[in-house]
Amino acid sequence: MKKLMLALIGLATFAINLGVTDTLPLAAQETSTAPAAPWTALSGSVADLAMNADGQAYAVGRDGTVWRWDLVEIRWRPMSGKMQRITAAEGNRPWAVSGGGTVFRYNGLWWENRAEDVVDVAADTLGNVYIAKSDGTIFKWYDLRSEWRPVSGRAVRLSLDYDGMLWAIAPDGTVQSFDGENWQAWSGRARDIAAGGTGQVGIATPEGDIRLLNDSQKVWSKLAGINDVVSLVIAPDSAVWAVQGDGDLYTNKPVSSTGDQTQTQNQQARSANARSITAEGIAVDTPSAPVQSAQSIVAPTVAPQTAVVEDSRPSEDRGSVVDQASITANDPVTFFDTNKSADRIAIGKDGSIFALDVDGNVLRWSNSRRDFESFPGSLVRIAVSPEGVPWGISNLGRVFFNTGVEWEQVRDATASNIAIGSDGTVVISDASGTLFEFDESSKRFNRIQGSGIDVAVSPDGVVWVINADGFVQRCDDFPCKLLPQKARDISIGPDGRVWIVSEQGRLMRLAEDGATFEVVTTLGQEPRDVASGPNGLPWFVAINGSVYASSYFERDESADRMIAARSSGDTVGSGASESPVSDSPSAITFSKNMRFDTLDNGDIATGEAWIEAGNDELVYVYSLQDRKFTTYDERRRTFVSKSTQLGANSYEIDGFVVDSEGGIWADVNETGQTTVVGLFRDFDGSLREYDDPCNTIEDLGIAPDDTLYVVCSFTSGNNRLYRKPSNSLTFRQIQTDVNISKVAVGRAQDIWIIDSNDNVRQWDGRNFVLRPRSGQEAQAISVGADGSVYIRINNDLAKWNSANQSFDTVNNIDISHLTVDHTGRPWITYDTTPEVKRAR
Structure with a gap:
């Protein structure tokens, strides 16, 4: 808390030696007059200012120089690059727009180009990022796939509140908000918009006034005492920071060095509002009355x-160190x-x-x-x-x-x-x-x-x-x-x-x-x-x-x-290896007789069924009879139909895995009236084909971080293993002389395979070695995110025992197909009824 208070003190008392880029020409500039109380002038001149829910501040000087407020050293630090607009995201990872319209993301060392033809960007500490392009279109950033996806609506200015709601100024100057599904129009027009504090939203009007939204009355209330405002931010303590047309910076809530008044106001504000900011909110710690956040x-x-x-x-020797x-x-x-x-x-x-x-x-x-x-x-x-x-x-x-x-x-x-x-x-x-x-x-x-x-x-x-x-x-x-x-x-x-x-x-x-x-x-x-x-x-x-x-x-x-x-990130090494014993509290303590619950089939069709635990923590079943998907509903304790394009078209598939977004990656082999063959991802109502390096896909696997693994067969008769990170479209081969049949992957890229001779193997950083060393045949394999490894030996279930370096058979269960969920529990299907069971 103290550091964030010092950050605001620093903003108020340290000279900001910042170089003014042109402001948005939504209205004719008026002559600035010195603001009246309670507005207080701050030293320096800025073009844009940003502050996130954690109190981390950034500024763009009039010459485009980017500055970051150092919460430790209590001073402004220059950053690389020349920018025009900036927004504070999580950690020290701001986003900014250059004068040329390129939006950049700071990765901690340098600025990474993320898009062109951009006029504004808004980000928050929750991971949400939106941009507005010069034609008014809006896009949202999806970090997992490193891609922008279009959002309905049009805007020239954007801001995110602490709950992730998007606020925008449309090309005609009207104010709107977006809850992720629908846009809501608000009265009034604006040239800039900001959201922050304990649920506040403010605008700079075309006339240069500042108005704050009165949510209950759906009206904008004017803040008196200042004019010619072209940009504003709302700090975590609900203070408004305003930039005038000539670059002068003002705040309506000066921070005192004692902080007594601010502390009282912050405590009152938080107790009256369910939206609490982070635990280190803007307040001063005192020994007699430490401030606690609502969280x-x-x-x-x-x-x-x-x-x-x-x-x-403990008792101490006061004469010693x-x-x-x-x-x-x-x-x-x-x-x-x-x-x-x-x-x-x-x-x-x-x-x-x-x-x-x-x-x-x-x-x-x-x-x-x-x-x-x-x-x-x-x-x-x-x-x-x-x-x-x-x-x-x-x-x-x-x-x-x-x-x-x-x-x-x-x-x-x-x-x-x-x-x-x-x-x-x-x-x-x-x-x-x-x-x-x-x-x-x-x-x-x-x-x-x-x-x-x-x-x-x-x-x-x-x-x-x-x-x-x-x-x-x-x-x-x-x-x-x-x-x-x-x-x-x-x-x-x-x-x-x-x-x-x-x-x-x-x-x-x-x-x-x-x-x-x-x-x-x-x-x-x-x-x-x-x-x-x-x-x-x-x-x-x-x-x-x-x-x-x-x-x-x-x-x-x-x-x-x-x-x-x-530092190098190589932690592969060489020499002897073993699989660390799982001590996860969610891992199952193995015994020779594992107890299973028989689950209600619900919408699963009669016939053979494959089962897969997705990275989205749902368990999926694919019925070979009707070619439909179902997922297990914990609340209803049954399997319910899953709407997919694969199912809607009754495409035949030879295998599937599920990523953390719920996207189904499938080896499609439809050769009926329509020929559809290859690697596809079924997500959000669309089916997208991806280039793969295979003549024929033999098997699919997916790591907990969504890295996709594909076993490819070729006319030469050799099967090879390829992998594609979640943020890439490129498959790269894992070099090995082992002929691979099936693959399963756990945490930290712990790769297990079954070779063409049905032997189980594990990647040791250089090659796939037998597990155990004497060899073990299996027909199927699954690895949980906790490191648990299960195999199918004919119709028997077995689990890898790291302590004795062998697979132990579970005596009381027959299986046809298996998967291991994120908690380390095996799920199985058996026969054509089918029976679906989950370990307790």
Whole structure:
């Protein structure tokens, strides 16, 4: 909060040495007069100004120079490029329009050309981006496919409110809003429009006045005291910032250095309006009355139904140097929603925060941008050293650490989990639960006593584990001491406080007795992954992927982007490999007899049926009898018809997969009255053909990040594997001498195949190796986003067991077709009834 307040203070008190591009000629310019109270002049002269819901501000100077407000250093920083219009999006990723009509997106290092012939652009922190072209047409950006799609309506100016609603000025100057389906016309005409604050919308009229929308009365109310306004923005604290025709900048809500009045107003505004901005809203923190956002999650000091306690500081030798990170915070733990998502998270003693997304991509938290930024590399486990160096485990079980230039592999080591203590002790556990500690002098891992499927290390190097039965153990002696508490995840911070996520999904910490755990309330949020940082303050990832923080750890971030830019992202490595054991709380604990529920067929036609789990988290069934699709409706507990162009035309297909948008990629082989053959995507009522490199498509697979895999057959008799990223139209071959029949892909591009001899294989970074090494025949394979691998052996279901490197057969189920959903649960169809079943 304090930084965002300082941002506004900086805007109000720092001279803006900004170079004026021409303003929109919607009306004749009038002579500017000095605004009256409450308007306050700000130093400098600008052509355009933008600010997002997080308070991140940008400006375009009169000479076209782009400036970014640095929330850390409290000053304006010049950016590359010459622009005319600018909009603030999520993180430090603004969009801007040049004088030549090109719209650019800033990628963190440079501006990327995204479209031509553009007059305005609007973006928000939710990921929405719209442009208006010179002919008035409107387009929306779809980042997943890196493409623009047309939107109905016409506009010359655009703005997005904090809920993602689009506001626009039409070519005739009228004001309109778009809710994603319908346009609504509003009275009045405007030359510029802005949305922000606690639901405010404002316009600059052709006469140069500012008017704010009175939503209840559907009228525009004039803000007195200013004229000749050509551009405006509304800040998160609802202050209006106005640019006059001569470039002079004014605000109607000056920010005082004390912030007392502003704080009171902000608290009143938020309590009266359901639209709350981010947790670090514009307000000043004071020790006596810290401001909390409406989205904050607070562990109260007094909570009769929970076991939350306040920790006192440990006794300290006042004559010695105290490691500040090791001092336990004595305030109640307060969580707030970062509005960002991840799959796993790790924190170093220095406050460095790294995470993995659901596809295994490495992310690094930026305090200044309040966002995760991309960091080179792909992993399935992550840990951070005391100095902020990320370590991790690849999908092949290989261990790496980042040198600042590349990911260096630790030779002769494979692992399933990794943890680093604040003293620098690095410990891994392999697929069988065996523990190893890293020896810095030899750069190798040595076997240590104990075993566990998950591991944490205390500041004095003591290893804690979650054992194979799910119980927490402390291994300061051997045998390890068993604590009467089951857990899914464990983390220990620099202060020595032990945090766990219990088997029931509760956040807990070790009590003062050192033997029991007490619940820390998360007010309805169910954690699945926890990481403790400096002063014992944790972050956690909820089961829906949302990331919650209890503190932003101040650190020098000046070199972060440079390290990311120069570092290689190669985390393939070489040598021994293994599949890390899944410790996902959503993963099924495997047993020889798995329990299945028989599902209602609903609209599924009688006959053979294929089943596929889509990246959109729906499960699809394709009936070979009527060539129609159905999806499972959780609420109705049955399969319901899915309207598709493939189904409407009764096209015959030989296989399909589903991307995260619900687009069905199908190998169409219709040779009836109409010949339709090849790779097609059925989405949103249209069927689009894509070029593929095959003579004939043998199989399709799709990764959790929507990378498409195609097995192609050729007249030579050799089958080859190709892949196409979601943002590309180009297929590239994966070089291998293995003749491939079927493909399935998990997170972090974990590729599994069945070869032409029916053997199961896994990609090790260089080739496809047998799994297990002795070989295993199968007729079908599916991989879940959590890493679970299932195969069909004749009519039997089997699951890959990483611990013993073999497939274990499920004894009590017969199957014809199978799929694995995003939680790791197998779904099957059997016979021609068909029977459809889902594992519990």
